Amino acid sequence: MSMRSKLPDVGTTIFSVISRRAIEFDAMNVGQGFPDFPIDPLLAQCVTEAMAQGQNQYAQGDGVPELREAIAAKLADAHGIMVDPRASITVTCGATEALFSTIQAMVHPGDEVLVFDPAYDSYEPAVRLAGGRCIRIPLLPPSFAFDFDRVRAALTERTRLVIVNTPHNPACVAHDRSVLDTLAEVLRGRDIWILSDEVYEHTVFDGRAHTSVLAHPELRERTFAVFSFGKTLHVTGWRVGYCVATPPLMAEFRKVHQFNTFSIATPLQRGIARYLKQRPASWSELAGFFQRKRDLLTTLLEGSGFRPLPTQGTYFQLLDYSELTDQDDVGFSDRLIREAGVALIPLSPFYRERPDTRLLRICFAKRDETLEAAAQRLREFALRSAASALA
Numbered sequence: 001m002s003m004r005s006k007l008p009d010v011g012t013t014i015f016s017v018i019s020r021r022a023i024e025f026d027a028m029n030v031g032q033g034f035p036d037f038p039i040d041p042l043l044a045q046c047v048t049e050a051m052a053q054g055q056n057q058y059a060q061g062d063g064v065p066e067l068r069e070a071i072a073a074k075l076a077d078a079h080g081i082m083v084d085p086r087a088s089i090t091v092t093c094g095a096t097e098a099l100f101s102t103i104q105a106m107v108h109p110g111d112e113v114l115v116f117d118p119a120y121d122s123y124e125p126a127v128r129l130a131g132g133r134c135i136r137i138p139l140l141p142p143s144f145a146f147d148f149d150r151v152r153a154a155l156t157e158r159t160r161l162v163i164v165n166t167p168h169n170p171a172c173v174a175h176d177r178s179v180l181d182t183l184a185e186v187l188r189g190r191d192i193w194i195l196s197d198e199v200y201e202h203t204v205f206d207g208r209a210h211t212s213v214l215a216h217p218e219l220r221e222r223t224f225a226v227f228s229f230g231k232t233l234h235v236t237g238w239r240v241g242y243c244v245a246t247p248p249l250m251a252e253f254r255k256v257h258q259f260n261t262f263s264i265a266t267p268l269q270r271g272i273a274r275y276l277k278q279r280p281a282s283w284s285e286l287a288g289f290f291q292r293k294r295d296l297l298t299t300l301l302e303g304s305g306f307r308p309l310p311t312q313g314t315y316f317q318l319l320d321y322s323e324l325t326d327q328d329d330v331g332f333s334d335r336l337i338r339e340a341g342v343a344l345i346p347l348s349p350f351y352r353e354r355p356d357t358r359l360l361r362i363c364f365a366k367r368d369e370t371l372e373a374a375a376q377r378l379r380e381f382a383l384r385s386a387a388s389a390l391a
């Protein structure tokens with residue numbers, strides 16, 4: 001029998017590859033983005049209670065009503081965005097499903113989707129499975145600024161969707177309002193939708209405010225925005241996220257969602273809803289909490305040869321290692337796993353055309369002890385390699 005792959009050139013995601021190598025070499029995994037600290041005990045209690053009280057059967061496909069109401073309240077409080085929880089919010093299996101279902105709902109065979117590199121790795125396979133094609137526009141370090149001339153030049157009659165992400169993983173920058181104003185001007189009068197990945201909505205630093213595309217009066221009508229409780233509540237493994245869009249767009253989204261995941265784990269949804277009722281503003285502590293960790297990490301790495309680029313948002317930090325070696329980032333990250341016992345994520349795999357940069361991404365959603373130990377290992381590695389270069 002012969003099998004024809006739909007994604008012949010797609011391998012395993014870089015996050016899983018690096019995590020597997022970390023296990024293989026017993027290295028600290030500060031690459032893949034997940035917290036290593038405990039969750040709020042009240043949250044665990046709320047979910048356990050929901051399960052013990054028999055909330056264990058299929059949930060309503062769009063999401064349990066009290067969770068959608070809590071999400072609507074959070075959108076209003078955090079970003080001043082008002083939406084109808086019945087018609088505009090659907091609970092999904094993490095943000096990943098929200099991204100996938102939006103793309104399947106909106107992209108037709110032959111359509112083009114604009115994606116900005118470095119791009120989160122799930123966008124392109126989802127577009128291809130829908131029969132579409134990604135047009136990838138690079139954003140280059142250190143500023144990762146948009147080149148709107150390139151955006152204008154890339155638009156065609158076939159362009160159906162633009163995927164944006166702020167705060168941006170893995171660039172670690174956050175858009176300001178002017179980016180959205182220019183995007184609105186560029187898209188005006190065209191039937192092009194926006195998929196806005198806002199999973200790091202609450203982790204923006206140094207007094208910045210998150211610029212949700214939903215808060216932009218002109219862009220809102222054409223936008224699907226995607227969020228994740230994995231990031232907001234430190235529970236990446238629970239796989240609970242949500243999508244927000246205007247009622248007509250959400251109706252299309254739900255046609256796909258119902259046959260994709262149908263509905264999301266009931267006790268998790270009920271538990272999160274109960275938790276948010278008791279701690280409605282828990283999200284407001286995230287920016288300060290993670291900013292302190294970012295600052296601790298950059299202090300720990302001062303003078304180490306791993307030079308931090310500015311992080312405006314997310315819980316990641318890019319490190320420029322060009323002082324230490326000219327080795328490419330994929331090769332150097334593997335060397336660090338084997339020789340330093342630290343697993344970091346290379347930046348170049350997030351580009352279609354890999355730039356000649358020397359950047360690795362470290363995750364600072366970790367206990368202080370973990371950050372201290374990882375920084376110590378990186379410093380020792382740098383000293384050892386400097387010593388062997390001199391020898």
Ligand code: PMP
Pocket residue numbers: 033093094095096097120165168169197199227228229230231236239240241
């Ligand atoms: N988008 C971005 C930019 C992410 O970093 C992630 C995961 N960390 C996701 C989407 C997927 O989120 P989830 O784990 O909720 O599926």
Ligand code: GLN
Pocket residue numbers: 013015016031032033034169
């Ligand atoms: N989003 C996470 C990160 O950027 C990884 C998610 C995954 O492994 N699929 O590290």
